[in-house]
Amino acid sequence: MIDHPAFPAEAWCLRETSLDLDTLRQTESLFALSNGHIGWRGNLDEGEPHGLPGCYLNGCHERWPIRYPEFGYGLPEYGQSVINVTNGKLIRLLVDDEPFDVRYGDLRSHERVLDFRAGTLARVAEWASPAGRAVRVRSTRLASLTQRAVAAICYEVEPLDAPADFVVQSELVANELPQGEGAGDPRGWHMPQSALRGESHAGADGRALLVHSTQLSNLRVAAAFAHVVAGPPGTRQETESTADVARLTVSASLKPGQRLSVVKFVGYGWSSVRSLPALRDQVQAALMTAAQTGWPGLLAQQQAFLAEFWHRADVELDGDPELQQAIRFGLFHVLQAGARAETQPIPAKGLTGPGYDGHAFWDTEMFVLPMLTLTHPDAAADELRWRHSTLAQARDRARQLGLRGAAFPWRTIDGTESSAYWPAGIAAFHVNAGIADAVIRYVDVTGDARFEADPGLELLVETARLWQSLGHHATGGEFRIDGVTGPDEYSAVADNNVYTNLMAQHNLQAAADAARRHWAQASALGVSSAEIAAWQRAAAAMAIPYDDQLGVHPQAEGFTAHEVWDFARTSAAQYPLLRHFPYFDLYRKQVVKQADLVLAMQHRPEAFTAAQKARNFAYYERLTVRDSSLSAATQSVIAAEIGQLDLAYDYLAESALIDLDDTERNVADGLHLAALAGAWTAAVAGFGGLRSRYGKLTFAPRLPAPIARLTFTVSFRGQQLRTEVTATTATYALEAGPPVVVGHHGREFTLTAGKPVTLDLPPAAAQPRLSQPAGREPVSRSGAGPQPGQGSAAHGPAGPNVPTGFSPRP
């Protein structure tokens, strides 16, 4: 848990006003900077103390053989782990020969500010050395959203009360070893300490370059720096390099009022194919551009990029300043993760920490992309292009599993499957429908026909082929998909999971439609009319089990006949359940880790009647323990849809505050991007009631009492559509472009640019609050129940000694 008072609820930044060394590892995640290619954890400039040092390059990983206690055909042979690459953010300081280290001397004041509009992490510290010399250190960093290969730091020092000698050492350090607490790197458990091998180093005149390569994944990584130093006359510089360290040393004697300023530009690159000279030149060129842009130029570009983003994406939420901050914090971090990922994945934790080994999961397509598609669609397209670039691996995997088409991995960095526990990983074929759904959604929202014809179509076709071969028509004709795992990780390997089948149905139909629209391209992929007809037959005959007796959809065939988990006899300390009960017991009982059938209702809303939605939601609400971060947002959306507005509000807050409150107790390993993006979805699709399907946006806004006003903007076919909701009305405004047809609580109207439309909200019927498993109720935000930050005691810790890197996901 992170103590709240350290973070005042400010609308546009996350500010820390005192430094708590015990939560350093957590705050390093919260204050991480990234542009989707480079990730720098919020480590202190001087490197120590640290929770866990981390510099990441998206996709740059090491691999290692997975050892299984029992053989199983088709189990992945290699694991992958994101690696801590060359640390370019290190700037050490000596004051009269004493190192600036907050563990010694007197830290008179401390502030870190992550500014969502500036795109910077700024730090100001006033410190007195053990000898009593007082100094002020200011540093501001950014990972450039406009210059993908570049990060930069402006580092300034000044004496406060007396003259002093200053030495600033600005470094690149490879093979940095974590110290103290951080030495217990969760990945060490299964990834042997695998050092980067030095390939080349050079340094002179404030510039330097280090090139290394990984041992098993055979990647090459280059890091370089250049500096602009400004100090009083007599300031001296010296540059040196060895295989693992490059260093610029600046020394100066300063009087009070004088200042030494070091601007550090850092360039990064990695490649699996490019030669050492090619990679070296690429990084040097990026660095040259950054130096020419200069520090003020980089700051200005960053601000402009973010101004454009917030214009397209901002959510205003009056009545809950903490939530307002949390939602912008989430938007900012999701943007950071996706903005310049380009040909690489968006990992579950972005580039904020080593959690889950830096792997990407289905979270990206089903939780992160819905937000990016409607706010920053280019990043969504890039992510899908990355998936498309891994089609060869997915086709190989399908072949290995005896299937056709493509079988995308449950967890991966390089596109190959890296899940070592097949029932909860490899068998979760729904990941493929999630990718298809993201394609459908992106094309639907953007109208990007070129994307559909090229990477989109192939993704739809190859996933449709997978479903076609994975299912079969039973004697009665119905198309069954047996023995697969749905989203809920407390069930596995069941027949006809409703979410999976509905998503597969959508996938098959969309592939058929897209193939017809792009017949030439489809033919080139070998699609025939017969194949299209088979997809449509399968889609039309898809088995969707229903429990007539209970009047609800079973999550999968037979689910509702299972014993209900004994919640009354489960103590708070026994959550998350997977740490205290065997899989066999969780799998065979009615207990739900995360939204599954409820997620199906979010993404296939037309497949359920309103009455079914209400009954289903109430049924699963009693069974869902939210031991996963992928649940509250979905529950929020459907709770809002069925009129449980206070419940929706509580779930929205749970999702939005997951990292700021550290409710899962593992923010130390990185942020939960899916939950952060999910909070946006809860606001927009929940309280805004936004659904986007079949080329149309429909809204059904309705606010809980504590929220006086909600505004949000979405991008639709290149236009910005802004919605403002109050307790009684909704106002829709189109910025520019041709008119669009919009739905509002079931009725349609045409919205014209510059002519906002205000409509009344239908009155909401009061409902009794639905119940959850005992002890797993969300924290009530409207006053009743425990306050935020206390209630999360119900979220059991993952346990300090449990490796979180490659373990099941709580």
Next chain:
Amino acid sequence: MIDHPAFPAEAWCLRETSLDLDTLRQTESLFALSNGHIGWRGNLDEGEPHGLPGCYLNGCHERWPIRYPEFGYGLPEYGQSVINVTNGKLIRLLVDDEPFDVRYGDLRSHERVLDFRAGTLARVAEWASPAGRAVRVRSTRLASLTQRAVAAICYEVEPLDAPADFVVQSELVANELPQGEGAGDPRGWHMPQSALRGESHAGADGRALLVHSTQLSNLRVAAAFAHVVAGPPGTRQETESTADVARLTVSASLKPGQRLSVVKFVGYGWSSVRSLPALRDQVQAALMTAAQTGWPGLLAQQQAFLAEFWHRADVELDGDPELQQAIRFGLFHVLQAGARAETQPIPAKGLTGPGYDGHAFWDTEMFVLPMLTLTHPDAAADELRWRHSTLAQARDRARQLGLRGAAFPWRTIDGTESSAYWPAGIAAFHVNAGIADAVIRYVDVTGDARFEADPGLELLVETARLWQSLGHHATGGEFRIDGVTGPDEYSAVADNNVYTNLMAQHNLQAAADAARRHWAQASALGVSSAEIAAWQRAAAAMAIPYDDQLGVHPQAEGFTAHEVWDFARTSAAQYPLLRHFPYFDLYRKQVVKQADLVLAMQHRPEAFTAAQKARNFAYYERLTVRDSSLSAATQSVIAAEIGQLDLAYDYLAESALIDLDDTERNVADGLHLAALAGAWTAAVAGFGGLRSRYGKLTFAPRLPAPIARLTFTVSFRGQQLRTEVTATTATYALEAGPPVVVGHHGREFTLTAGKPVTLDLPPAAAQPRLSQPAGREPVSRSGAGPQPGQGSAAHGPAGPNVPTGFSPRP
């Protein structure tokens, strides 16, 4: 494959007439000696060449931490592996300073004979040294069935054509390392080379003792020898010992006609609790008794023990000498494994090799004990007492899994679970019903009320409690057991597996009955009337799914709706399927590794109508690939019952010849005791039609055409009942004791001692032969189809590089 001509079909022995070094590892398993406590593989006396050296003490194991790539609550932390203990069978020979090694010089003749009546392995070799000195070596070994801690060897050498100097080195060797081929010990893959630590050694006057301890399991093991040497005057002896080697060296100069004879008595013991002096004295005392008995005395005891066994247990089978030999071979080895196991398990491979790490499985209760109960019931009782002795571990395990009662392990040596793949191991709760069934069967056949009251009742009660907590009454009242794995290892974690539910039903009812019969003891175990009533309610309401449309029982709920495996597109090289297809695909389709529903029909015959049995058998016959050695015998029994006599005959042969023909290609790691015992069951319960339930024996004999006559004897309530079947009649004879009521093809009669009854067999209707998956038909023994030994090419090799020790069981 072992070449057949090397083993002439002799009725009472297995004779090898030439030595094939390439199949040494296989023949070492076939020629293994054991008494259930000590196991000596059939290694050549001189130790080299060998396939795999092996001396085992039942239960003596090392443990090692299991490492999982992903965490799972409740997964076993430690694996266990049987260890190769101190080698006591080693006798090296030097002839004129040249070592007797069959790889050098000229092996003029070789014979090994495993004699089923003498209980010995005899070897005669005539060998000329590279220098041309010809000698005859005779050795005869036994593992004493009457003196549990003792094995012995009579070793004799003589020169054949000229005088020679002989040196015989009789040794105890600890920490023996396999050489050459054998170095690829499959266990090495996961068990770190774990040496025995020397604790004590002493040796003088032809006697010596070595004591060692294991490193992680903390067991102490002692081995000792004593000798009787007879040679011409001038024969000299010397005894020495070090930590890992004790050696008696005998030297003599012999002329043709003279002979040097060394009788070696070896005593063994191990303990987890006894002190070094106590264990040392125990072994020395056993050795003293053996020496006093002397070699002829040990031979005589051995022969007498076996005469008694064959009197009780022999099966005669006229018309198929090969099968006659194979069945006796199997009976002999099963007896060896169980005779003196006493407080230890009967491992799946007995003590014939390190396969499956030396673990015991449910095979023991469900395949081995049915034979032992009817032929050597004391061994069956001992095995169940061993299970009873592990109740503490099984209770702990149940508690850990959130269940009540006892959860016995899928695979174990010391009683704790050692299965690292939970869907096919830990979830196979039917193992508990198997133990209960063995108790019920033993009590039923022997009438041993004392056994029932003491260990029997507690086993029944604790397993009934497990079922009661594992299942639940659904809304409609029916008692469901969801999410468990039945016998078929190509399915896992399904609801209401029919075998499991029927066996659990029997278990619950039997516990209720036994608790009522032994009320005082049951009360002491905390059993109340309410608990008994709950067991009976569960049993009465047990869910037994039935597919009305197909008119068959699904193996588990939903099974018959699954896609049928595409056998037509599966090549012979793709068997066993588990080596070529992922579990997820096997689990979700209709393909059966081994009898499951068919096994239910064998053990709960009264739960099915005759018509259901015929339809079910035909249905599953088309789906069953027999990638397990636990299938053919069961298929034989039910094929015989429904009148498919030729098919029953083929399956009987497949089961009986599994090791002699090495059809599974892994006899190198040890014999398949369950299949060998299963062959007996196929003869007696299949062609004899014997069922023993509720205190009654019923027969329904019928022979396939090639078998002219079948006789078998079973022990029933202390009496021997001999049955002789011909093509047209069955004759029942009771040796002594009170009359018994016997069933014959549905009619009952009273059989009186000394008054055999001969009855006609009802005519059998000819039936079209049922079909199996393409390429998986059993070898036809009546002429059509491939000959034995060729057809087994269809049994895919396990793959030479695949560790068989701790891998899934083909």
